[in-house]
Amino acid sequence: MAVIRVLMLGDIVGDAGLEAFETRCGPLKEKWAADLVIINGENAAGGFGMTGETLDRILAAGADAVTSGNHVWEKREFWPALDSGKMVLRPANYGSLEGFLPGDPLPGRPWLELNAGGVPVFVLNLQGREMMTPIDCPFRCFDRLYRDIERITAGHPLVLVDFHAESTEEKEAFAYYCDGRASLVAGTHTHVQTADERILPKGTAYITDLGMSGAQNGIIGMDAEICLARLRSQVAYRMTCAVPQTDGDLALHGIAAEFDAETGNALSITRI
């Protein structure tokens, strides 16, 4: 049986997150004999969105695909990168279900196609709506994209989903909805890794949140004092990223997973 090994890593938060990924991606890839590395980069540019330069750094450090979330729209000058052919995605359910057609005002591609030793692997990025912007339905958007992918593949496609969402209930519900179709549903956005990784009944590997790549001596990778001031006063002070004091403050969180290349089913999922 041919096995595909994938590393999927949580949101990069600022310079500390970039440093953690740049220094640890290579050794991690070797340790897990990973065919592909996918990481969420939506907080890479100082905690808010991406720039062309941060995207290039993430790709140069070894990412095969970079996913994102609500912060992807933060820097208007970054938008053209979503159409540039570089391996970066924004959540597909912004805009409309008819999006990704010529003339659609939002840039971006519906999925990224990667290659793992001759096996096509499709990366999807969708976003939840609970406690977030009420964008288009991620469930129906997944149905549509999956149908389109099925049409261009022979057999069961290997589909990896970054589901960027706040609500644990919505994340679990989404994973059960995709069970047996997606090979992996990995949650992002909260920056706090959950310990519920498992393989669902029909073969989809799942974790509610991958965690983050960033400084652990803060609050979700951001400066603790500013976060405290925001929460205690309810004033939206501009957040800045936490600055690591020691090497131990640098975190790189995610999962390593193995898949049967023929059936697309998950064989294992392990937290990093």
Ligand SMILES: [Fe+2]
């Ligand atoms: Fe987010």
